[in-house]
Amino acid sequence: MHELGIVEDLLEDAREAMRTQGVATVDGIRAELGDLSNLSREALETAFRVVARGSEFADAALEIVDVPGRLRCDPCDVEGSPAEFGFDEARPPPPWLCPACGYFLRAIEGQGVRFAGLLAHDSSAVEVNVR
């Protein structure tokens, strides 16, 4: 499964952040999920439970933050949200074609999954953000 690798990368980033920040345990991990990634929240959550099992993240929560998609047409030199390009859905499936010139649009935001921070165990420090 493709999403298992994505979650393994996510947990690697989380471990790295914990090392860097000297945090021993966390309540959870925050991840950004792009609207233009071909991954659903459900698939990401399921993969997280599978990969986290038996690790230090077994009891950790996964907080998923949606990131809106943004597309760009190079020939027209125009960029905007999927809605601004006339797509009905916030998460239109590719290929995305420019309504003006028919060229393939490029996703410039809202792709893939990104580690976005640790949710700290200590209730006084509610979150430790890496950004």
Ligand SMILES: [Zn+2]
């Ligand atoms: Zn165009």
